[in-house]
Amino acid sequence: MFDAAFLRNDLAPTFRQMNSSALGCARGGIGVVPCALVYVEIDSTGSPNCKSADPFCYVEQAITLNRSMKAVGLPGLTVATNVADDVTRYLEKVDTDARPYVLQLAPSKLTLPRNTRFYGAHFKLDMMEQLGAMLHEGELLMVLDTDMLALRTVNEELLQRCQTTGVGAFDISDQEFSAYGDGRVIDDLETVAGGHLQNPRWFGGEVLLASPRFVRELVPCAHACFERYRRVINELNHNGDEAFISAALNLLSDDGHQIIDLGANRVVGRHWSGNTHRDLRWFKGCSLLHLPGCKRLLERQARRPVFSAAHVWRSLVVRHELNRPVWPLRRWMRSRVRSPFGHR
Template identity: 75%
Template sequence: MLDAARLRNDSVPTFKQMFPPSSGSARRAIGIVPCALVYIETDSAGSPNCKNGDPFCYVDQAITLNRSLKAVGLPTLTIATNVRDEVAKYLDKVDARSRPHLVQLAQSTMSLPKNTGFYAAHFKLDMMEQLGAMLGEGEMLMVLDTDMLALRTMDDELLRRCASTGVGAFDISDQEFSAYGDARVTADLEAVAGTRLQNPRWFGGEVLLASAGFIDELVPYAHACFERYRQIAPELNHNGDEAFISAALNLLADHGHQIIDLGVHRAVGRHWSGNTHRDLRWFKGCSLLHLPGCKRLLERQARRRSFSAAHVWRHLVLMHELNRTVWPLRRWVRTQVRPRHRPRARHAAAKSATRVDVLVFDPDAGRLSLLVSRLTSRGMEVMSAVTTEEARCEARRLNPRVIVSSSPVGVADAGEFLGDVFGESGYSNRPVTIAFSTDDARLDWVQWDRWFPRSTDPAEVVDAVTEALRPG
């Protein structure tokens, strides 16, 4: 159990900073406590967006974030970390004005495999719980990712609105649903939430404004969602804190809790260099920018003698103009281009080395989720796909030993299906094909190794997969 009093006594100077209204209004100021997690485990899975092998690169990002916060008049950043002494030693080389505050996290009660994607980010819940216990009256915790930049101060009226409801979050449902399919994202959210949601929304993890009272409400929901998340993490489209925190926020919203959307007020924007889904000028008007694709730029800024937001912005504009010409091509290559110019034997060997046990192809986005869970519980490596393009990409990359497909898939012939998925290059080892129909009347599935009608107990399909994976 967290000893809030002990932590509060250890860190009183950190949490007595107030952010007064820039307008000079006599109304009570809203206290902001900016914080970021730096959780270092050298043998865990890091962020796929981070190409720097040095785990302390997140400290460099935090230094730049802290400088930008102070440059616009916001309070000093607090770093919550599991290795306070190591981070403090690393910060010794930084001038005192640029150093964030440090807080040692208490031992976590959360556990999950270290090879889980975005492993460290899961412990944001610990940070929120522990720092939330130290908030004073009228203060709000502002949870930030380290790869962020402050461009301007926060709007006073928006802060008061967040304070009145207790929470402000970044709704990025439009981006997630369009990128991965609303049916799949919704299915993941409801699986983690453990119930059907009235209005499923996905919240970005780069910023959350929360009062102590709201954090007290959120934490029990988030822990319950985390336990469900932990059990099904391998079959989810996304790993990380966003999955179970979003599910918890949805549950609170369904119980009548209003959540202020920080994105529509331009308190924050998530910018990928080269992405043209939104005019770059829109981001310049944001208070905070999340720059997941520009981590190295932020890290280099930490080593400069002085900080200049204008200097960083010029680099962002240049990178954006260079990358926008190749962004559409890069996305097309990831989903469409078939592997070429690789010797066939070498290609087959590479596929064989990366084979997974089962690919579950389910255009209905969730009908076979129970099957996926049961296969995973038996220790099988399982990959899910919703669209034919996604199945094609994953099948070529991982060369599954068994494919379980739900109908309708456009083709009922297994040969045509495999040809569509693997393309002209074929496959190194023909997978066992199992059809699990969406009805009981469909009988025209040909060349499939096994076929099951809808009324079949999923346990029978699991047994068929298990049998197919047995050697010999």
């Protein structure tokens, strides 16, 4: 693990200064520190869900996410990356107000083959550990994926509940169990957790709200789960951070931690165009949308002179209607192939 004291003493003042205007809600309530990982690795396998050959496409997604968050009154986004100088130079072409904050990650001690699917996503644990060490008491770390869009601010009472329990996570067990079989998913979870789980749940990696106290408990547990994950990585159906973070959250839940479900409270919705799992209108009431199938749409928004959430929503509606007839066929074909599942 990294030297948390070093990071707090040497880097936290810089982070605190550059992000001071972003901390806290508009009404002076719970302080929220949104962050997203942009891990640039040219020679890794990368994400099968990303069709762009440009490794900085994730920066463009982060620009759109940052613009959308500011538009609804949420704090600005901090991008944690392994190549801060390169990302900062890339952002020079963007208006100052649209630029997310950039933070250089300390070198990682996580080791895994570079040809691992969703290789970069694994280092989200580093971001959580390092940014978690910078939090003040009373703040919440908001861990996000870059391919997201903010539609409205997060309910203050919900943030208070997350602060009280220490954590809010996105329970997507209903989707994972039905898509891949509960037996397969639970077997993966218990393998990575290292034993039987009382109530196995799968948590999506696109959003996590965590207090400093909870981060301090989660990180070592997730590191232990990662080591088990790494040893059996070729036997698992899932590659990515969701496997070992979900396993760690389950272990902490079994120890008595209550986990607020951010999906049930419509803090976040994971939307694939055409998916009839929920009516499209349900997603419009979410604070945050995860759009793993619309990465290029979000990247194009970063290059528009004026950000418009309404423009993005209209595009989502059109894509949804066009894909509705073919979505059942896609799901049937996937069920026949039974391919391994991974990071969304």
